[in-house]
Amino acid sequence: MARRAKEPSTKSEESAESVSARALRPTLDLAEQVYDQLAHGEIPRMRLPLRTKQNIAFQMREGVWKLGRALGTRSARKKDGALMLLRTFYLVDFIGEMARAGKTSTLRELYYISEGWEEGKFHSEDESNLLIEDLEVLCTRLREDFRLHPEENGASVIGDLTLRERNRKGIAKKINCRDDVGDGGYALPFNVEREKIELLSTGAKFIIAIECGGMVDRLAENGFDEQHDALLVHLKGQPARSTRRFLKRLNEEMKLPVVVFTDGDPWSFRIFASVAYGAIKTAHLSQYLATPSAEFLGVTPSDIENYDLPSDKLSDVDIRALQAELTDPRFQTAEWRAEIELMLKNGKKAEQQSLAKYGLNYVTEKYLPEKLTEMGIL
């Protein structure tokens, strides 16, 4: 749906204002539609694809889960719907203003900007984020086209990857993510598109995307990246769009396989799903953000048993999350069902770092080599 990244070349020739104006074209149509409805005595309403678990569908061609065809109606009959319609037009105004002034805004700033929108004021940042995603869907654009971006999130990359980043001042810098950075690695900016980051070369054979910072440090300290020619990417819990987009670019442009290494709990399965299959809330962007070939390395429920890892009891919330996953279309493979059911049966979850039970080198010398060999990566 979103076209922006596919036509980066048109960008430089246009003024910022006209880019925004073009991006917002569909909102004008919406205004027209709402106006006509009001003038004809009809209750204003618009239709949008539902971004729910029930409305994602697997796209064979791209190998990702995308939005399905089910539409929901946003109607002014109810207060929530009426407010969201009203806010849409406040937001359109605000984007226009930013374009004229050559500014951009963080998502959080937008939330505070809405203080001046009287009735339209957002009550939580969730509301403003949802509306921006709605606008992305409506206009088939990315939020950056609306001059809106998240705060820098700084997910980091460690390993032999050379790229060229154009910094805030417009200066292009060549960076090797192992030799030119400190212990923290290379911090990803929110924008990882081609005009910002050019991928040059790599000596890595695969990417290992890791949930927790502690585990990234362990692998780096043990020299795992150099020993096995791996690129370490820190997911920082649920990965930001930029992290997922960056993984996808590495996968596609550098032909690097991606494995995902997380805790062994129901939430980590969702982290993997958003990397590999696409997230439900951003299903309209799945073809940009999802890496269908990514594989789940562990910790799997079977690993907890096979490696006899120290574990915690599943909480009620964990159990509900697992049961929800059983009805999640993205987990409807025999392997996933078996693992989820195994976890429910054993009632156990474990952290990545529980591997330290067998010593600090165990994860790099035994666990990962075994698993990676099994997966055919090593």
Add this chain to the structure above:
Amino acid sequence: MAERPTVAQQLAAKQREISVAEFFERNRQILGFDNPLRALLTTVKEGVDNALDACEEAGILPEISVEIAREGTERLRVAVDDNGPGILRRQIPNVFARLLYGSRFHANRQSRGQQGIGISAAVLYAALTTARPARIVSKVAEEEAAQVVELLIDTQRNLPRVISEDLLLWDRPHGTRVELLLKAKYQRGRQSPFEYLKDTAIVNPHARIVLVEPDGTRVTWERAAPTAPPIPKEVLPHPYGLELGELASRLKATARPTVAEVLAREFAGVTPRALREVLGRAGLSGKEKPDSIHGELLETLLEALRTVPLLPPSAESLSPIGPLLIKRGLRNVLGEIRPDFFAPPVSRPPKVRGGFPFLVEVGLVYGGELPPDQPVQLLRFANRVPLLFQQGACAVTNAVANLDWRRYGLEQKGGSGLPSGPCLILVHVASTKIPFTSEAKEAIAEDPEIDKEITLALQAAARHLRLHLSRRSRREQASEKFDVILRILPRLAEKTSALVGKPVPDLTPVITRIMDVVYVNPSVVAAAKGGSTTTVRVEIVNYTPRARVLELFLEMPPAAFPPDPVSRSPDGSEPELGRMWWTLPKLLPSARAEIALTFPRSSEIDADEVDFYEAGVDEAHLLGADPLPGDWEVRVPRAVIEAAEEAAAAAPPGEETEVDYDGAKSEGALDEE
């Protein structure tokens, strides 16, 4: 051996009469003097109960003042003043300094104090803890001057000891003042004199009560009702509650010549026909001398009295507070916490248990500054006396806890136990004989008859609460819609008009589509202070997309009927049911009509007491009123019915079946960045 006394003789030497006073001196906790806090409360309570009873018997509107002053460490001077009839000089010592002396024990009617222990026990406690006599000042209307008597109790002989007496020229025509110095402690809070007087003020709105606290703070509960409750009539004892000993002593003490006469004249409910049957069953002719009945014969007679159907005991001996005064009392005392809702109080008809009539009354208050997340406040009263202790052991508490309040809109874990919510429940049990769990009269004992009545009264009040809450939630839904049409829609129109560069369209058709209800909006305009009227204004707005012909029905307490003036003369009314109705002129979409009713202020009408019903529109399209109930038997004009049918036929086929985008929640919330 003869010199050695036997064990029995030794014991006999130690056996002697224990005076009642001595007994209570050693067991003062029984009467509620076990600690300084409690002792103060009991003293205030006994003084105030006596004062209220005295005023009531004399038909005087009570003016009661309680002054508590610090005097040395741990010592308080308590003075209770009333404007009652006063006490004759010769009775003063016995009333205040002799235990078990009273006028009400033998009277078969509802009163606060009964046994005549209370105030004397306070006098006794004061003497025990400070060795100071009680000072009584009392003046009867016939005397020029007041008597001042200082008293102690001779605990050996249970007799008063007058320490001094004097005369005083008093500034009031009649009344009594009791002054005691006792070891006691003052604080506010639960189970305090403050709480006790506040609760007393609620159920005695005819009294004016003043409390002066030790720090000089003066609290006044003003009189909220202009007349005293009717004096309960004294009635003859009813045989259903009779004990064998009581029957024996009645028969012995009587001056009447025959058994038949005693039964017919000295007991209630014994009709001539019942008398014949009782005598028949007991094998008596009726001509026997009363004092000749004893032993087995006495038992047979009592059994006959208990089994033969008699007239039920009369309820004239009871003094209910009544719905109007319960409401006034609650309003007067709780007004400052601004409750949202005073449920119409429930006053159950009298019932009988054993030989004693009783009745139950319930008041319920909701919202305002009552704490929303705490257990409800339960105010228990027995014969208008607040019960502050032993809440857990009381039949009233159990009845409240056994009701499933979740059905009525309060939170209650598992459907039993005290419910939680911003709610206060008042329960008053009145009876000529209340079954207390103990002599301290702190809790009402379990009794199936009483329990049933309390439950019925609670349910009736709870139904009003449920109605109030459901109306409130409908109003809240409506207020969301009003937000849409009044605040959001106009801005949406402005914004889109500006974007497309066209004039702002007329929003009326959209507004009526969104609302799609006939809105009945009542408001009570209380007259300004000092004004003499209250106006109930009803606004009817047709927020539906089609024209409506409507019939509006009003139901008010019949006592408040008729309002005068009424801004539009009704098309029908039924005064004895408090009902009136109007056929409104045809209302186009967005059009409104208004009716105003004016009531005299004395009717104390509330928005909650006027019910609104509407014909000519179905329930789904009606807000702020209910459809006319089927049992009204009112003929709705043909025009109204026809217009309603037309509207129903023209209505679009119900709500759209589309998925509400903003209502569909993603379960994958955690999947997101």
